Amino acid sequence: MDTVNIRQAIAAAKSHEQATGQLARLMQARVSRLHHTIQLPPENIVPALLNFIIHYIDQVPEFIDAVDTIASECDITDYTEPVMQIAKEFFIQPPNLIDGHDGLNALMDESYLAHRLIEEVNDRFMSRYNMPLVPMDMTRSNLIIHHLIGEPFANQLDHAVHIIADHLQGGDLVLVPEACKVDRSSRWASDLQRWPCLVDNLSVNLLLNSQSARVLIN
Numbered sequence: 001m002d003t004v005n006i007r008q009a010i011a012a013a014k015s016h017e018q019a020t021g022q023l024a025r026l027m028q029a030r031v032s033r034l035h036h037t038i039q040l041p042p043e044n045i046v047p048a049l050l051n052f053i054i055h056y057i058d059q060v061p062e063f064i065d066a067v068d069t070i071a072s073e074c075d076i077t078d079y080t081e082p083v084m085q086i087a088k089e090f091f092i093q094p095p096n097l098i099d100g101h102d103g104l105n106a107l108m109d110e111s112y113l114a115h116r117l118i119e120e121v122n123d124r125f126m127s128r129y130n131m132p133l134v135p136m137d138m139t140r141s142n143l144i145i146h147h148l149i150g151e152p153f154a155n156q157l158d159h160a161v162h163i164i165a166d167h168l169q170g171g172d173l174v175l176v177p178e179a180c181k182v183d184r185s186s187r188w189a190s191d192l193q194r195w196p197c198l199v200d201n202l203s204v205n206l207l208l209n210s211q212s213a214r215v216l217i218n
Helices: 003-020 022-033 045-074 077-092 103-129 139-149 153-170 178-194
Strands: 204-208 213-217
Touching (some): 003 022, 003 045, 003 077, 003 103, 045 103, 045 139, 103 139, 139 153
């Protein structure tokens, strides 16, 4: 199974949205109830949200390809393959948790699961080896998608990600060779140049202060 299947699923969902406008209507209904930390543009709000969601979804196969390539070059596919396989299966065999969702709405859920799983495993890798597996940071986009999905369902998806990550970690993931750890840090710059999807660049800013967080969607 490779990302061709995922890209085909994404193309089909985009065609479904063009024909039905389903996700656009869903976002229109949710705009007034979105979390107060999300600052929306003054006009064309729904198109802005749809554009953000579609870019977020499009990044999943790009991200999986990037991680697969980096892991192969570093000879740690035994570590990454179980994670990438699950991320792919979210699209090919969606979990029962998202039954009743279809089109881009379903793919938004599936993409959130995939991005959050990769983020969680990357964080655990960093905790274990004091360095990330890949120099990725999707925190801002994941936060926004969490709010767009809405609670409590987004929390259920997060819980599913933690259960899966715990299971993977309990499966005795292989140790990473010392040479690879040294090599990884020296190659981050080239990784980011080759794989711009590793950077959270979806026209989003997250501004933090001691009182609140503001998310700006451009």
